[in-house]
Amino acid sequence: MNEPIKYRAAGGVVIRENGRMLLLLEVAGRKELRLPKGHIEDGETVEQAAIREVREETAYADVEIVDDLGSVTHTFYNFRKDANITRTESYFLMRLNSEESYDGPQYEHERFKRRWVRTDDADRLLTYESEREFARRARQAVLSGKR
Secondary structure, eight states: OOOOEEEEEEEEEEEETTTTEEEEEEETTSOOEEOOEEEOOTTOOHHHHHHHHHHHHHOBOOEEEEEEEEEEEEEEEETTTTEEEEEEEEEEEEEEOOOOBOOSOOTTGGGEEEEEEEHHHHHHHOSSHHHHHHHHHHHHHHHTTOO
């Protein structure tokens, strides 16, 4: 087995329409619905990485962070890399201010199809429990007036 791999990722629970809708991504070729997220690059803050990843994966430029939803750490075995991987994921509640297109690198979002769903439906639609938990936290933040 190879050396353990550790990395950090950041993403967002993106809302619009007064917090009633949130954005999920369908992964091409897989039956997955995910929240947008990705690796934190050298020199980036967790917030900068979250905004960049959401822009790249959704192709929406005009998103802003509204609240910090916290982090979770997972450890799992990756068969392709023959290594244990520890990934810390941080998520932020984000608001979509307009549908302005992101003009930066767009190779990432081509793998995804955007899907807006009611916040109440996210819990049953998201593929992974940890992402369902962040959708629940986002919904609570919206209900408490953070939007």
